[in-house]
Amino acid sequence: MQFNENNEIIEHIEQRAVLVGVSTGSRDEVTTIENSMQELEELAQAAGAEVLEKVVQNKQRIDATYYIGKGKAEEIRILCNALDANLVIFNDELSGAQIRNLEELMEVTVIDRTTLILDIFAQRAQSKEGKLQVELAQLRYRLPRLIGLGRALSRTGAGIGTRGPGEKKLELDRRHILDRISDIRQQLEEIKKNREVQRGKRRKSEIPVVALVGYTNAGKSTLMNQILSYAGFHQEDKSVYAEDMLFATLDTAHRKIQLPDKEEFILIDTVGFVSKLPHALVDAFKATLEEVQDAHLIIHLVDVTNRDYEMQMKVTENVLEELEVKDKSTILVFNKIDRIEGENTYIPRGKDLIHLSALKGIGLDELLKTVKEKLFQxxxxxxxxxxxxxxxxxxxxxxxxxxxxxxxxxxxxxxxxxxxxxxxxxxxxxxx
Ligand SMILES: Nc1nc2c(ncn2[C@@H]2O[C@H](COP(=O)(O)OP(=O)(O)OP(=O)(O)O)[C@@H](O)[C@H]2O)c(=O)[nH]1
Ligand SMILES: [Mg+2]
The missing domain is CATH 3.30.70.240 (Alpha-Beta Plaits)
Structure with missing residues (x-):
């Protein structure tokens, strides 16, 4: 949707997108290009776009002017025309100049994976801190790209890439952006001080803390809700939002869980991880994940139905390493096993490794038993x-x-x- 200065809807723009990816054939690529493009499609849908077509180019060296080859770029222009697409989303980060060159050639808005992820965050952030973090990330991303200033970056509006707390500030020049960045940093510092006080209180309260972590869409929020309603304990009113969509959860949620034998712990649901997380968002992630650092126990949830679940586990482990919590006591949980029952898929089993269906509640007894052992026994x-x-x-x-x-x-x-x-x-x- 497009808004005027008074925030009234003036036009409803449907985002009809063509996705573009490049495979360099390098061994360092964390996943196959097909899986990566599939994830990009889910991200685009999470941002509200309709995906019309996915285009992949095999190219060893990235083109400085267009990122893809010029011939390919022209093909995509024709494709966009034929499909009536108004948005092209690239699977990798583009420079300001590449965005401008591609838009000139293709005559549609061009954004990259980072802008897309930032857009999803801008749409979903709820807390004051979350909103400030997203605006900061958007401004930091835009700053070095001001010279190239693409359509999405130069226009205020409500299309993908222009939404969110930062949208009114887009026309501000570099000076203003820098001022705003330091202003946001100051506000975040204040919020952080407050949070430290809250964290201190929680640490003192002696109730152990268990953190649910994992790749986006692994089922963390579903598991939290299942635990809340466990064994006739009607705590559903405290349930959290769970949805088949990337980045359904953006703000950390805490719930006190009371087990049938009255033992208590605090369960925290966190934002999910994603591969190629925009650098500008890493700090925002770290801030919301600070509480994981205080946890006594980590439950790492993995969606085993995802073709790329091993890569997703790696991404999660890397973030945990960055947060310096890798040595914490961890239970690895393979989730959504209800969907692979009867299939001939081998999923490892072992100590501290639980097979679960958060949706159906299968394996919940075993999980809670292990949690109890780790926390209390x-x-x-x-x-x-x-x-x-x-x-x-x-x-x-x-x-x-x-x-x-x-x-x-x-x-x-x-x-x-x-x-x-x-x-x-x-x-x-x-x-x-
Ligand atoms: N079949 C099946 N689906 C599940 C299971 N657990 C979760 N899901 C589904 O997976 C989707 C994502 O679940 P969420 O709980 O929102 O996942 P999340 O890890 O909190 O995701 P983010 O908040 O986006 O990081 C939802 O559609 C759930 O219904 C399960 O055990 N089996
Ligand atoms: Mg969630």
Missing amino acids: DQKKVALLIPYNRGDIVSYLCDKTKVLSTEYQEEGVFVETWLNTADYNRYISFIR
Whole structure:
């Protein structure tokens, strides 16, 4: 839809898109071009576009002017004409100059995968922080492309690539964009301080935290809802939004879960990951995922029905590594097994590896049993003597474990507490 200055709808523009990808044949490509184009199609649909055609060019070297070869670009212009397409979406990031050159040649709006993902985020962000993060990412993406300024970037409106909190600011020049960026950064800093206080409170509350993470559309929100309604505990009113669509969840949600035997933990549902995540969005992701860093346990959910589930696991593991939470206790869960039952597909089984259907509730008992073991049973009572120069360990123990007593002795702080296996191994040299 197109809006005027008073935010009234003036025109409804249907986004009729042709998708374009390049396969360089390089071994570094994380997935096949077909799978990558399939994902691009789902992203385009998530942004509200109708996908008319997908075009792939095999090309070892990227063209500086058009990204694809000029001949191919001309073919696509004819195709767009024939199909009445008004948008071309490229599977990789384009430079400002490439966008301008392609638009001149093809006479339609040209955007890239990054702009598309930013657009989805702009449409869905709910919280004030989420909106600011998206605007920041959009501005950072646009800044080096101002010279090339394509149709989508130079026009305010409501088509893909022009939506969102940043849309009114598009006409601002570089100076204004830089001012706005520093203004947003300041606001985000304030929000972050507030959140630190909240996180501190949660850490102190002693209720363990379990984080659901995984690739977008893996079924995280569905699993959260299933756990909420588990065993006759009618907690459905606290349910979260789950949908067959990439990036259904953009803001982290926390729910307190009470198991039938009254044990409690906090479950957090997080934003899903995607391959080739725009660099500008990585910081935004990290901010929303900070809470994963405080988690006692991570549930990594994988959609095994996806042809590319191994690549998706890798992407997720890489993000977890970036968040420095890779060593945390993790349960790997293969989800949507209801769809592969009877099929001759081999899915590995093993310790801390659970087969599940979040939709049907299959495997939920086993999952919750493992969660319980990890959170509540896998603990050893120990006494530690921590030297005074390791105040960091003492604060960790006070924040994260159920401390029974502390005593200031000559050689250090004597602490009696409960440790899970990971912490036990980490602090074994201080145990008396
Ligand atoms: N068949 C089947 N479908 C499932 C299962 N779990 C989830 N789904 C479906 O998968 C789609 C995505 O589920 P969500 O729970 O929204 O996935 P998510 O991981 O939260 O996705 P994002 O929030 O986008 O990252 C929905 O259509 C669910 O109904 C399952 O066990 N079996
Ligand atoms: Mg979700």
